[in-house]
Amino acid sequence: MDNTLAMIEGEGRQRILAAAEKLFSAKAFDAVSMNAIACEAGISKANIYHYFPNKDTLYLAVLRVASHNLRAVLNEAVSAHGSVLDVLRHFARNHLQALLNRPQLVRLVWREILERGAPRAQEFAEQGFADMFSALVDVLKLGQSRGEFRQDFDPALVATLLLGANVFFFQSRDILRHYPPITFADDPAGYDAGIVEILLRGLVPASS
Amino acid sequence: MDNTLAMIEGEGRQRILAAAEKLFSAKAFDAVSMNAIACEAGISKANIYHYFPNKDTLYLAVLRVASHNLRAVLNEAVSAHGSVLDVLRHFARNHLQALLNRPQLVRLVWREILERGAPRAQEFAEQGFADMFSALVDVLKLGQSRGEFRQDFDPALVATLLLGANVFFFQSRDILRHYPPITFADDPAGYDAGIVEILLRGLVPASS
DNA sequence: GTCTATAAAGGGATAGAC
DNA sequence: GTCTATCCCTTTATAGAC
Known part of the structure; x- marks a missing residue:
């Protein structure tokens, strides 16, 4: 098992988690949209749903x-x-x-x-x-x-x-x-x- | 100036404020909808906008x-x-x-x-x-x-x-x-x- | 003052190409 | 894995009858 591969695989997930953490820290759950998280992470909104089933x-x-x-x-x-x-x-x-x-x-x-x-x-x-x-x-x-x-x-x-x-x-x-x-x-x-x-x-x- | 009239005039406003206070106390701003406030107050959503210009x-x-x-x-x-x-x-x-x-x-x-x-x-x-x-x-x-x-x-x-x-x-x-x-x-x-x-x-x- | 109906925008979530 | 496009629903807010 190649470590680099594992890191790349986890990279997208990490970017999303980091962006979400930043936004959820600043505002309440309902005040943070999936769109905003996607923008912050620099990816598309749909891509989030590849890693997480829902908000x-x-x-x-x-x-x-x-x-x-x-x-x-x-x-x-x-x-x-x-x-x-x-x-x-x-x-x-x-x-x-x-x-x-x-x-x-x-x-x-x-x-x-x-x-x-x-x-x-x-x-x-x-x-x-x-x-x-x-x-x-x-x-x-x-x-x-x-x-x-x-x-x-x-x-x-x-x-x-x-x-x-x-x-x-x-x-x-x-x-x-x-x-x-x-x-x-x-x-x-x-x-x-x-x-x-x-x-x-x-x-x-x-x-x- | 009749007191009863003043009270009736303010009644609608008071109902809205009471309902809103209850809901805003329980949940954050974005988690409370105008619809929910209207239901709680027992009036229509549009009626809220007669008393308050916006949320x-x-x-x-x-x-x-x-x-x-x-x-x-x-x-x-x-x-x-x-x-x-x-x-x-x-x-x-x-x-x-x-x-x-x-x-x-x-x-x-x-x-x-x-x-x-x-x-x-x-x-x-x-x-x-x-x-x-x-x-x-x-x-x-x-x-x-x-x-x-x-x-x-x-x-x-x-x-x-x-x-x-x-x-x-x-x-x-x-x-x-x-x-x-x-x-x-x-x-x-x-x-x-x-x-x-x-x-x-x-x-x-x-x-x- | 109060309502129904509706507009306009944005929300979460999905389909399907690549 | 990532995207664009879209669906469907809820949201805020307005229009206009009564």
């Missing part, structure tokens, strides 16, 4: 690849070594940075989470969530078992809080930027550093 | 009303009296409860925030954001000025963290529910109580 299948294929890639990017970003505190700080910062580095993938997957009550979204989205939650919960539990953290908080709750802070930042960055008292809209690293410090030390003075 | 204008009218209502609901929910800590706790809980009470409004406005890079979204969305941020930042600043909170954190950052936690909970509740270590997916009050306690006391033991 829905194409969309699902795009979503499958995208969520897989996003998951890999995120998992890669948050892997770290060092003390519990260092790992936590790096997790927060790198997770957010990974989101900001791949805005299209995030938008694509996240829209699926928000729009569809359908079961297919969950399949992909939950994987990414589960990875992040597991990693983060493990870090927090380790901190607890070592006595570096309190024992009386729920690690899953803190994980939700931290992931939510990053997702919210990613989603509403443009709005945050236009709101005067906010100075960190263009400083994601500073944002996460501030958040982690607050989480660690709390709002109430230590003397209390 | 885009109708959508914008829906968005305008929805964001106004959502803003009122949220502002109402978070108004509270008492000690700084009580106000903070009530803010968190009531804000999230208000989101959960009006899921359609939240979805409608929030989709607009996420989808459009367009300027019109900002106009509405920023108002709601500004209200919440202002109220929350004021509470935090008051706590700081009274010495009940540390001086060395950014109130806007904590406000973002808290609002983000609630929005994230609202958005990903279905996913959270299916993830084993999470026990608070159906307990928003407990979720916010836990979050606020963590924020106040921090993760690190007080002895450190």
Whole structure:
């Protein structure tokens, strides 16, 4: 079996998937026409149907690849070594940075989470969530078992809080930027550093 | 001027707006047809064009009303009296409860925030954001000025963290529910109580 | 104000040549 | 594998009677 042949055979499919990913990332399912995808891919509309039986299948294929890639990017970003505190700080910062580095993938997957009550979204989205939650919960539990953290908080709750802070930042960055008292809209690293410090030390003075 | 007449005159328009709001809340702009709106409103499709020149204008009218209502609901929910800590706790809980009470409004406005890079979204969305941020930042600043909170954190950052936690909970509740270590997916009050306690006391033991 | 009927355009999908 | 041409349906929007 010749590799070159396999690559050529897959080339058309790849072009379509890339074009579809780009367009589906920018607009919702119904707002993207097969015609637009064909134009973006530089092929004819009918040719798409040689590779995919219908629009829905194409969309699902795009979503499958995208969520897989996003998951890999995120998992890669948050892997770290060092003390519990260092790992936590790096997790927060790198997770957010990974989101900001791949805005299209995030938008694509996240829209699926928000729009569809359908079961297919969950399949992909939950994987990414589960990875992040597991990693983060493990870090927090380790901190607890070592006595570096309190024992009386729920690690899953803190994980939700931290992931939510990053997702919210990613989603509403443009709005945050236009709101005067906010100075960190263009400083994601500073944002996460501030958040982690607050989480660690709390709002109430230590003397209390 | 007779009130009844005014109400009858506005009735058709109201029926259309209500139907459109319901459908636009459930699906994206391009996924909702004028035909579907007409059916939902129980009138003919052509009749819609007597009140609105085109689909885009109708959508914008829906968005305008929805964001106004959502803003009122949220502002109402978070108004509270008492000690700084009580106000903070009530803010968190009531804000999230208000989101959960009006899921359609939240979805409608929030989709607009996420989808459009367009300027019109900002106009509405920023108002709601500004209200919440202002109220929350004021509470935090008051706590700081009274010495009940540390001086060395950014109130806007904590406000973002808290609002983000609630929005994230609202958005990903279905996913959270299916993830084993999470026990608070159906307990928003407990979720916010836990979050606020963590924020106040921090993760690190007080002895450190 | 409300309707039926229809126009004009674009959508997804297919047929069949090459 | 890729294309052009086409089918059929739905879409937005309009015309015009009542």
